[in-house]
Ligand SMILES: C=CC1=C(C)c2cc3[nH]c(cc4nc(cc5[nH]c(cc1n2)c(C)c5CCC(=O)O)C(CCC(=O)O)=C4C)c(C)c3C=C
Ligand SMILES: [Fe+2]
């Protein structure tokens with residue numbers, strides 16, 4: 001029997017792993033940031049206001065003012081390899097591919113912007129992957145991040161006649177492999193400093209406080225990560241929530257407010273962002289540049305930003321362990 005020309009290849013079945021992060025603009029200019037924000041902020045999982053009320057605000061105010069300001073922020077952290085989030089996610093995917101070798105095909109995608117989730121699934125299928133593990137790179141579950149990746153995968157599967165078997169990596173906020181990686185990374189970062197910080201501050205991305213009361217586990221999982229890490233490090237870890245957006249009440253304490261208070265008290269601080277799998281605008285610009293300025297302007301003594309797990313050895317050992325465990329039974 002000959003196969004029709006559009007038939008998917010009948011190759012030896014392989015296993016696919018798709019790493020997914022949030023997404024980032026293609027370039028640090030206002031039109032690119034506008035396109036990115038329009039897609040991101042139109043997601044009902046991200047802004048939970050009825051679209052009939054929200055779209056006029058988004059199109060009328062936010063998309064006319066924010067892209068220019070955000071593009072300026074992106075320009076300060078942009079690299080020769082593009083946006084830090086894009087470059088680091090690519091590096092994580094390549095390192096994981098090297099760790100697994102031929103049996104597993106590793107790819108990466110972004111929930112908003114490029115590379116998009118649908119084409120990435122198609123490419124894995126075309127490479128013969130009939131089983132795909134989708135790994136949203138968010139340690140703490142949040143409807144605005146984890147659930148929207150699941151939604152996007154489901155939406156693409158609806159278009160397929162021959163669907164792959166799909167699994168999702170669960171949130172790993174209290175997983176031993178994650179806590180070990182954080183411990184190693186934070187201890188390494190602290191050892192490289194020429195001062196001993198009074199305060200070790202874990203800054204998580206914020207969310208509207210309302211989502212906590214509606215049952216989103218994000219706040220509790222963030223606090224649990226910090227508590228378990230504090231136990232592992234044998235020292236206190238303070239928690240704050242960054243990147244407030246809009247007028248509603250967000251989770252507290254806010255990172256910028258806390259940095260100002262600590263600055264006024266003349267403290268020294270080491271800050272890190274355990275909820276981000278990769279450094280990005282929110283860590284490199286908001287914390288390492290702007291946070292430092294705010295803290296020092298308030299009178300703070302010494303400030304250090306400790307990088308995310310990124311594609312460094314402890315973070316990659318964690319990712320390999322988490323993925324390997326999920327693939328058991330398929331490999
Ligand atoms: C309602 C607005 C927002 C919610 C809710 C939100 C949740 C949320 N975001 C992340 C991770 C990232 N966010 C990033 C950028 C970013 N986030 C918002 C708004 C909300 N985030 C905006 C408007 C932006 C764009 C930049 C800006 O204009 O300030 C990024 C970085 C992207 C990059 O290109 O580097 C990440 C990562 C989490 C984990 C989260 C909920 C837990
Ligand atoms: Fe965000």
Ligand SMILES: [Fe+2]
Pocket residue numbers: 243281282286
């Ligand atoms: Fe921000």
